[in-house]
Every structure is written in structure tokens, then in C-alpha cells.
Amino acid sequence: MNIIIVGLGKVGQKLVERLSREEEHSITVVDLRRNILEDVVNSYDVMGVSGSGASLEILTEAGIGKTDILIAVTGSDELNLLTCMIARKLSGCNTIARVRNPEYKKEVQLFQEDLGLAMVINPEFTAAQEIARLLRFPSAIQIDTFAKGRVEILKFKIQKDSPLCNIQVADISQKLSCDILICGVERGDDAFIPGGDFVLRQDDYISIVGTIKDATHFIKKVGLKTNKVKDTMIVGGGKTAVYLATLLIRAGIDVKIIEQNTDRCEELCSLLPKATIINGDGTENRLLLEEGIETTESFVALTNMDEENVMLSLYAKTMNQGKIITKINRITYDEVISNLGLDTIIYPKDITAEYILRFVRAKNNSIGSNIETMHDILDGKAEALEFNIKKNAPIANQTIESLSLKSGILIACINRDGTIITPRGKDIILPGDTVIIVTTHKGFTDIKDIME
Amino acid sequence: MNYRMISHVLGWVISLEGICMLLPFLCALIYGEQNIWLFLICMAICFLAGIPLTLIRPRQKNMFAKEGFVIVALSWILMSIFGAIPFFLSRYIPNFVDALFETASGFTTTGASILTDVEALPKSLLFWRSFTHWIGGMGVIVFLVALLPLSGGDNLHLIRAESPGHSVGKLVPHVKTTAKILYAIYFGLTLLQIGLLKLGGLDWFSSLTLSFGTAGTGGFGVLNSSIASYSPYVQWVITIFMIIFGVDFTFYYCILMRRFKNALKMEEVRTYIGVILACVFLVCLNVSSQIPNIWENIRYSAFQVASIITTTGFSTTDFDLWPQFSKMILLGLMFLGACAGSTGGGIKVSRLLVLVKSIIKEVRVLVHPKSTIKVKLNGRPLEHETLRGISVFFMAYCFVFAASLLLISLDNLDFTTNFTAVAATIGNIGPGLSLVGPTRNFACFSSLSKVVLTLAMIIGRLEIFPILILFSGKIWKR
Numbered sequence: 001m002n003i004i005i006v007g008l009g010k011v012g013q014k015l016v017e018r019l020s021r022e023e024e025h026s027i028t029v030v031d032l033r034r035n036i037l038e039d040v041v042n043s044y045d046v047m048g049v050s051g052s053g054a055s056l057e058i059l060t061e062a063g064i065g066k067t068d069i070l071i072a073v074t075g076s077d078e079l080n081l082l083t084c085m086i087a088r089k090l091s092g093c094n095t096i097a098r099v100r101n102p103e104y105k106k107e108v109q110l111f112q113e114d115l116g117l118a119m120v121i122n123p124e125f126t127a128a129q130e131i132a133r134l135l136r137f138p139s140a141i142q143i144d145t146f147a148k149g150r151v152e153i154l155k156f157k158i159q160k161d162s163p164l165c166n167i168q169v170a171d172i173s174q175k176l177s178c179d180i181l182i183c184g185v186e187r188g189d190d191a192f193i194p195g196g197d198f199v200l201r202q203d204d205y206i207s208i209v210g211t212i213k214d215a216t217h218f219i220k221k222v223g224l225k226t227n228k229v230k231d232t233m234i235v236g237g238g239k240t241a242v243y244l245a246t247l248l249i250r251a252g253i254d255v256k257i258i259e260q261n262t263d264r265c266e267e268l269c270s271l272l273p274k275a276t277i278i279n280g281d282g283t284e285n286r287l288l289l290e291e292g293i294e295t296t297e298s299f300v301a302l303t304n305m306d307e308e309n310v311m312l313s314l315y316a317k318t319m320n321q322g323k324i325i326t327k328i329n330r331i332t333y334d335e336v337i338s339n340l341g342l343d344t345i346i347y348p349k350d351i352t353a354e355y356i357l358r359f360v361r362a363k364n365n366s367i368g369s370n371i372e373t374m375h376d377i378l379d380g381k382a383e384a385l386e387f388n389i390k391k392n393a394p395i396a397n398q399t400i401e402s403l404s405l406k407s408g409i410l411i412a413c414i415n416r417d418g419t420i421i422t423p424r425g426k427d428i429i430l431p432g433d434t435v436i437i438v439t440t441h442k443g444f445t446d447i448k449d450i451m452e
Numbered sequence: 453m454n455y456r457m458i459s460h461v462l463g464w465v466i467s468l469e470g471i472c473m474l475l476p477f478l479c480a481l482i483y484g485e486q487n488i489w490l491f492l493i494c495m496a497i498c499f500l501a502g503i504p505l506t507l508i509r510p511r512q513k514n515m516f517a518k519e520g521f522v523i524v525a526l527s528w529i530l531m532s533i534f535g536a537i538p539f540f541l542s543r544y545i546p547n548f549v550d551a552l553f554e555t556a557s558g559f560t561t562t563g564a565s566i567l568t569d570v571e572a573l574p575k576s577l578l579f580w581r582s583f584t585h586w587i588g589g590m591g592v593i594v595f596l597v598a599l600l601p602l603s604g605g606d607n608l609h610l611i612r613a614e615s616p617g618h619s620v621g622k623l624v625p626h627v628k629t630t631a632k633i634l635y636a637i638y639f640g641l642t643l644l645q646i647g648l649l650k651l652g653g654l655d656w657f658s659s660l661t662l663s664f665g666t667a668g669t670g671g672f673g674v675l676n677s678s679i680a681s682y683s684p685y686v687q688w689v690i691t692i693f694m695i696i697f698g699v700d701f702t703f704y705y706c707i708l709m710r711r712f713k714n715a716l717k718m719e720e721v722r723t724y725i726g727v728i729l730a731c732v733f734l735v736c737l738n739v740s741s742q743i744p745n746i747w748e749n750i751r752y753s754a755f756q757v758a759s760i761i762t763t764t765g766f767s768t769t770d771f772d773l774w775p776q777f778s779k780m781i782l783l784g785l786m787f788l789g790a791c792a793g794s795t796g797g798g799i800k801v802s803r804l805l806v807l808v809k810s811i812i813k814e815v816r817v818l819v820h821p822k823s824t825i826k827v828k829l830n831g832r833p834l835e836h837e838t839l840r841g842i843s844v845f846f847m848a849y850c851f852v853f854a855a856s857l858l859l860i861s862l863d864n865l866d867f868t869t870n871f872t873a874v875a876a877t878i879g880n881i882g883p884g885l886s887l888v889g890p891t892r893n894f895a896c897f898s899s900l901s902k903v904v905l906t907l908a909m910i911i912g913r914l915e916i917f918p919i920l921i922l923f924s925g926k927i928w929k930r
Contacts, residue, residue, distance in 0.1 A: 026625040034835060042517075042609070047625040 002067045003360065006030045006053030006083050007074030008040055010330070011098065011123065014353040015071060019360065020044040028062045053083040056090070064090045069118075069360055073098045073352075085115050094118040094363060096356055100125075102239055119359050126355060127348040128243035131325055134344055135232060135298055136251060138323040139224040141205065141344055144375040146386050146436050147415040153183065153377055153384055154215055155207045158200060162222055170196035176221045179422050180210035183412045183438040184378045191381035193410050193438060207377055209384075209412040209436065211420045229253060229297035229323060235282035235312055236303035237261075237268050240327065240348070244300065249274045256291060258282040283308060285315065298323040306330050313342050382440045384412065387447040391431045394448050401425040404452045408440040411450075453927065454519050456510040458526070461610075463505025464596055465527040469534055470498030472587055473580070476538070479657075480576035487542060491576060494538045501534070518927055520609025524593055525918040528910050531592060532556040538580055544573055549899045549906075556906045558584030560913035561795060563671025563765035563882030566895045566902070570676050575657060578674050582661035588913070589668025589697070589795035590638045591615060598631035613918045615793065623705045637704050638795070642667040645693045652686045662686075666693045669796040671765030671882040678767045678890065684751060687768055691755045695728060698762030698790030719830050720791050720802040724761075727788065727801070731757045731781055738778045761785040763797040765882020772889035779885060786875045786884075797880025797912055799849060802829065803842050810839060848916045853878055856908045860901040873897070877905045878912035
């Protein structure tokens with residue numbers, strides 16, 4: 001596909017890195033800053049055009065006529081929208097704009113339709129959504145949703161005394177009598193799609209797929225906490241904090257925000273009447289103790305300083321057993337950070353890039369095929385794909401046993417008009433169903449790709 | 453330095469050269485030459501040296517600008533050495549330094565020769581001699597990048613180090629596709645010329661070798677008289693194709709993509725055409741006393757101007773006998789060279805255009821000391837970095853020129869010979885004036901001078917810095 005990326009900030013560069021890895025895309029990047037442009041062109045196989053993305057001439061030079069997707073991720077919301085508008089006018093391509101100003105939050109839906117935007121992405125909001133989802137299900141490390149939110153893939157770690165230790169995958173549903181499927185296991189650096197005879201061990205990260213009800217049931221059986229946290233402490237009162245607090249308050253969770261800047265505190269106060277706003281330095285441990293860091297059920301570090309967030313979270317970890325979430329914006333030392341023993345780390349730029357990538361891939365695939373949703377799971381080593389089954393699909397109307405599937409493929413779930421079926425060998429896939437496939441192969445575009 | 457990566461790519465370069473020798477071998481078969489084994493042996497030598505190197509698997513795939521420069525510089529030196537083997541083994545050029553000079557002259561598309569009697573060589577060797585022009589014209593590395601499964605963005609460093617011109621852009625987002633497009637255009641234009649020459653009544657051998665010489669803007673002929681004894685039609689075809697191959701290939705891509713506006717906007721191409729027309733006109737006027745027939749006059753002048761500005765170096769007449777003014781124009785064109793992004797050599801039209809514009813800007817700043825003026829090319833203001841790069845390149849060109857001139861003056865030949873010999877080699881033209889004029893050759897120089905001129909050719913072809921970087925001690929540290 002021909003893709004134009006306008007703006008080479010953090011997200012823009014992340015997108016270039018991920019998209020240029022896939023051969024079939026031809027990427028052109030547009031940015032005003034020549035030195036950054038040159039850097040990117042030197043390190044990735046992309047073409048650079050220097051100039052403003054909102055200029056007709058520049059867009060033409062970047063080949064807008066043959067472009068399938070234009071992604072505008074400059075620092076300015078208005079420029080992004082303008083760029084998308086012009087691009088849309090010129091070629092009718094799909095456009096994605098990043099709009100992060102909370103003041104445009106309500107207007108987004110308006111202009112999304114009128115301007116013909118295929119997708120509007122707000123990094124702070126998506127990060128907040130992700131954090132909120134985790135706080136509602138604090139045992140999970142990662143949660144992805146399918147079938148319009150009916151099915152979830154949850155990732156969590158097997159703790160020391162868990163009943164799942166040293167148990168065969170095939171025995172799980174019997175022993176625990178619940179209707180879920182283990183669709184992936186990460187052990188060290190390896191990732192598996194486990195067969196029936198796979199034995200789980202302590203410290204494995206497992207991903208389970210099931211309806212929300214079944215998953216909750218399962219997690220309860222395993223002995224993990226399932227209920228959402230009662231309260232949360234947020235350090236740093238930026239945009240993400242506002243979005244997060246709004247979401248959490250709506251879900252009935254008590255929110256306490258610690259913010260250094262007095263003026264900002266007053267703004268927060270009027271924006272979030274139900275939250276407790278503390279004006280103080282979040283890095284002062286006396287203040288944190290005073291505000292109850294030992295007793296809070298969850299702690300979210302959202303300051304603008306990555307280092308501060310990491311330190312705060314490490315400190316909170318020593319004081320508290322609850323869920324701790326760390327936001328990291330810039331630092332790229334994944335290896336180091338993952339060894340620090342932090343619970344859950346949120347990278348807003350990665351989340352944003354991932355959302356856009358998902359859209360790009362689904363668009364790429366939907367040319368002549370039928371993918372609904374798509375998520376990277378098992379640390380990016382596997383994909384979970386949701387397919388629509390058409391009338392003449394080769395796997396329709398047959399029992400799953402009789403299908404000859406490639407290795408490394410699991411049919412994880414069937415959604416029949418809203419009824420979720422965990423597939424067993426005798427089940428039949430019917431036209432009109434959607435099925436969720438978990439696979440270690442990459443680049444499936446059609447349901448027939450899973451067959452030998 | 454990623455030594456494994458460098459060895460790996462160099463291995464491919466040498467093996468590829470071995471594969472290229474298949475063509476002269478076929479040529480020897482077709483013409484039933486006595487020494488049929490010659491090219492097979494040379495191929496074997498290339499494969500023996502190349503294949504083991506390709507088997508060295510790079511541990512890391514990252515390649516930075518410095519590796520790109522080193523790979524390109526070393527591959528051109530190695531190519532010249534391995535390419536010289538057929539001349540040396542066949543005993544037609546018994547001195548290896550001579551053989552090296554001849555091959556480097558071929559790959560760098562210079563066309564300067566040390567042979568006094570070209571026609572004495574067997575057809576297969578002549579074919580190889582001309583074919584090196586074609587290989588060197590677009591560059592081996594560009595070809596390899598189109599084929600080798602190297603990781604993405606890093607390849608640009610390779611192409612950038614090899615391609616002539618100050619700003620090497622991509623035509624399309626993928627380096628590989630860009631390399632393929634360039635070669636496709638190159639190949640297509642060459643085929644067209646071969647066809648046209650064949651229509652002019654030449655045999656396959658002459659059409660092929662002459663087209664190779666023109667396409668690479670090289671200049672090796674297959675007759676002692678260069679192009680003089682061919683029909684006017686053939687001479688015109690060659691004139692036009694020399695000019696065509698001296699144009700930036702981006703121009704043809706724009707035309708193929710039907711972006712005529714972009715193509716016509718290219719300031720460098722317009723200047724290039726303008727300079728050619730002006731020079732043809734001036735030379736015509738100047739030589740009209742020697743060649744009274746107006747059409748003949750235009751044909752000779754146009755051919756010679758095109759041949760020198762595109763740095764090809766074919767000749768239809770002994771322009772050493774022309775009046776001084778015409779000779780000086782040709783000498784000036786030796787420095788000017790063709791467009792950036794073409795197969796030609798020299799300083800390049802765009803660079804000189806920018807330099808001239810910088811001078812104009814400087815004068816205007818003197819008149820209005822507080823004015824803000826930007827040097828523009830194609831309607832776009834140039835970055836300070838680009839301007840600096842061009843000025844430094846020009847300086848370096850002069851220094852290398854002066855150093856080479858100093859070294860070859862040890863032979864105690866006359867000034868015109870020395871000066872034009874260096875100009876003709878560093879600019880990849882071929883013939884100069886006086887003793888190295890179009891009817892003479894470079895055999896008069898000592899071995900030392902030949903080595904110096906060989907290096908000058910490679911330095912000129914790779915635009916100086918890839919070779920200079922080899923002399924930086926820091927680059928060889930692990």
C-alpha cells in the first residue's frame with residue numbers, strides 16, 4: 001500500500017519503523033524539519049519530502065494521487081485536520097488524524113464525518129482508556145477486545161501458589177469447570193500456542209480468551225482478584241490524567257490526583273469536580289505517605305518525566321501490593337525497563353502507533369478479504385484476528401476436527417449472533433459467524449489462509 | 453566497522469564481475485577465437501575469490517555511511533584489478549599496470565587507452581573493454597542493491613556513495629525499486645541505441661560495443677579511428693545518445709510517469725542543453741575556416757561538444773588541430789561534465805550552476821550588505837549544508853587535480869599534455885590534447901604516472917570522498 005506519514009514526531013517515527021518493516025508498503029514521509037527528515041530517510045527505506053503537509057504542492061510531490069492512506073501526526077491538531085482535509089479533497093484516500101486537544105473531544109465526531117476522516121486518534125485518550133481497562137481488571141497485564149467487546153483476550157502471570165502451576169492445558173476446563181481457552185503462553189523469550197498436553201509453569205505469562213463473564217469466573221477460580229480497584233492515586237495532572245480520571249469516576253472509582261502546579265490544580269478542580277486534587281510535589285515521599293500510598297489499591301505515575309515515573313513506581317512498589325501503572329513517553333530502553341519489575345508499563349506512543357497500524361493492516365487486508373479486528377498478542381509474537389465467515393468460505397459447514405489446519409493456529413472463539421461459543425472438535429462454523437483465530441504466522445489476509 | 457558485511461558485499465561484487473565475463477566468453481565462442489579458455493579462466497578466478505567472501509555471513513546487518521563509502525571505494529578498486537586479468541593473461545597488455553589502467557578507464561567510463569593499435573585485439577577482449585563501460589556507467593553497487601537481500605534503509609548509503617551528484621534522492625520510497633527503475637531506464641535506452649545503430653547498417657558487434665561506450669559515457673571504440681570512419685547517420689545517432697545519457701535519469705522517470713511539468717522544470721537539464729547549444733554554435737563559427745561545408749561543420753562540432761560535455765570521449769576528427777578557441781571550449785567542458793544523476797563524469801552541471809549562483813549572490817550581498825538572498829535551484833532555496841558540500845567538493849577536486857598534475861610532471865612531458873591528461877582522467881572523459889589527443893594515447897606515460905592517473909579516474913568517478921575516506925586512520929579501527 002502507498003502510505004504518506006505527515007509529521008515525524010515520536011509517533012510518526014514509530015510508525016515509520018513498524019510499517020517500513022513490511023515490504024509491501026511504500027512509505028513517503030513529510031516533515032518541515034530537514035535534519036529529522038534526513039535522519040529518518042537514512043535509517044529506513046522510505047522517501048522523504050520536506051515541507052508542510054498542508055501544502056498542495058508538497059502533497060502532490062509526495063504522490064497523493066496514488067496514496068491509499070494518509071496519516072497526519074504532527075504536533076498541531078489543526079494542521080493534522082487541514083492536511084487530512086486537503087488530502088481527502090485531492091485523492092479520496094483514507095485519512096487518519098491525530099487530535100489531542102481535550103477541547104476538541106466532543107467536536108471529533110462532528111468533523112470525523114464531515115471531513116471524511118477514517119480515524120481520529122487521541123494518544124492521551126487511548127492511553128487513558130487502556131489504563132482504565134487495566135484498573136477495572138487489575139490482575140491482567142494486557143486486555144484486548146473482540147466481537148464488539150463481547151470477547152476479551154486477557155494476559156496475566158501465573159503466580160507462585162496458583163492452581164495453574166504444573167497442570168496440563170487439556171485438564172484445565174475440567175478441573176476448574178469453566179469455559180475458557182488458553183490461546184498463548186510466554187515463557188522467557190519464547191511464545192507458544194499450547195496444545196492439550198502443554199504443561200503450565202510458575203512465572204509463565206498466559207493469555208486466555210473467553211467472554212467477560214467466563215474470564216472473570218476463571219480468574220476467580222485461579223485465585224486472583226477480579227473486582228475493579230476501589231481507589232487510585234495519580235501523580236501528574238496532564239491531559240492523560242484528566243481523561244483517565246473521567247473514565248474512572250464514571251466507573252465509580254475514587255480518584256486522587258497529585259499535581260505540582262497550583263493553576264493547573266484549579267483547572268483540574270473545575271474539570272473534575274468529583275476527584276480529590278492535591279497540590280504538591282509528587283516526588284516528595286512524605287506527601288505520598290500522607291496521602292496514603294500504602295493503602296491505595298492502585299497507583300498511576302503520569303508525570304511528564306519518564307525517569308520520575310519509573311522512580312515513583314518503584315517506590316510505590318516497595319510500599320504497596322496494589323496495581324501499579326507507569327507511563328513512559330520517550331525512553332526506548334525496553335530491556336532495562338522490563339527488568340525493573342514494574343507491573344504494567346504504558347507507552348502512549350506505542351499504543352497510538354499500534355492503533356494506527358491495526359487500521360492500516362485491516363485496510364490492507366480488507367481489500368478483497370474480511371478481517372474485523374486484529375491485535376498483536378504474546379509480545380508481538382502472535383496475532384489474534386477476527387474474521388467474518390462468508391457464504392462460500394472453505395471452512396464453513398464442516399466440523400473443526402475435519403479441517404486440516406496449518407500448525408501454530410488456534411480457532412479461539414466463534415461468535416454466532418452474539419452467542420459466544422468456545423469451539424471444540426465437534427463444533428461447526430457457519431456462514432455469518434465471526435471467528436477469532438490466534439496464530440504465530442504473520443500476514444494472514446483471508447480465512448482460507450489458515451488451511452493447509 | 454562492520455568488516456563481515458564489507459567482505460560479504462565485496463564477495464558479491466567480484467562474483468558478479470565473474471558473471472559479467474560470460475558475455476565476452478560467448479563473444480569468443482561466436483567468433484571462434486583461438487584462446488577460448490581465456491574468459492573461462494578469468495571467471496573461475498573471480499568465483500574462487502568472490503564466492504568464499506560471500507559466504508561470510510554478517511553478524512549484524514547494520515551498515516552506516518562509513519561502511520557504504522568503504523564498500524564502494526574498495527569494490528571499484530577490486531573490480532578494476534579483477535577486470536584487468538583478461539588483458540594481462542591474454543598477453544595483449546603484458547604490463548599489469550597498463551592492464552589496470554585500461555580496465556579502470558573502462559569501469560570509470562573514462563575511455564582513456566594505452567593501446568596504440570586497438571584493432572589488433574581479439575573481438576572478445578574488445579567486447580569486454582566496452583562492456584566495462586556499460587557496467588561502470590550506472591554502477592555495480594546500484595545493480596547489487598536491486599538484487600541483494602540487504603536490509604532496507606542502509607542501502608541508500610551505498611547508492612549515495614556510488615552515484616554521481618550532490619543530492620541523491622529516491623524516485624520511489626523503496627531503494628530496491630529505485631535501483632531497478634534506474635537500471636530499467638538504462639537498459640531500455642541502450643537497447644534503443646543498439647537498434648538504431650543496427651538500422652544504420654552496422655554489424656551486431658559494432659552496434660553493441662558502440663552502444664555500451666555511449667550508454668556509460670565511456671568512449672572506447674573498436675577502431676583506431678574511433679568514430680571517424682562510420683557513416684554520418686551513425687555519428688548523429690551517437691551524438692544524440694551521448695547527450696541523452698548525460699541527462700539526469702530522474703528526467704526520464706518524470707517523463708515515464710507523465711510528470712512533464714516536473715521534467716521541464718529541472719534547471720540543471722535546461723542549463724545542460726543550453727550550454728551544449730551555445731558551445732556547438734561557438735565551435736561551428738570558430739572552425740568554419742577549417743571545415744567549409746556547413747552540415748559537415750555542424751556534425752563535427754556537435755559530435756565533439758556532446759562527446760566532451762558528457763565525458764564520453766569519442767572523436768570523429770582530430771580536434772587537437774582545431775583553433776585554440778575551440779580547444780579551450782572543449783577543455784572547459786571537460787571540467788563542467790554532464791548532469792548529476794546521469795552516467796557522465798566531471799564536476800557536474802548542477803554543481804557549477806550552484807557555484808555560479810553563489811558568486812552572483814555574493815556580489816549582490818556586497819551591493820546590499822543587509823539583504824537576505826538565498827541560492828535557489830529548481831525554485832527551491834538550497835540549504836547551507838548543500839552549498840558548503842558543493843564548495844568543499846570543488847576545492848577537493850582542485851586539490852586532487854593539482855596533486856595529480858604535480859606527480860605526473862615527473863615524466864617531463866609538455867604542459868598541455870599533462871594538464872589535459874589529468875583533466876581527461878579525473879573528469880572521466882578520455883582523450884585530452886597534444887600527446888594525449890584523440891589520435892594518440894596514454895602509452896607515453898611512465899608506470900608511476902599511469903598508477904596516479906588510474907587513481908584519478910576512480911577518484912573522479914566516485915566523486916572524491918569515498919576514496920579519500922580510505923586514508924582516514926580512524927575508519928579502520930574496530
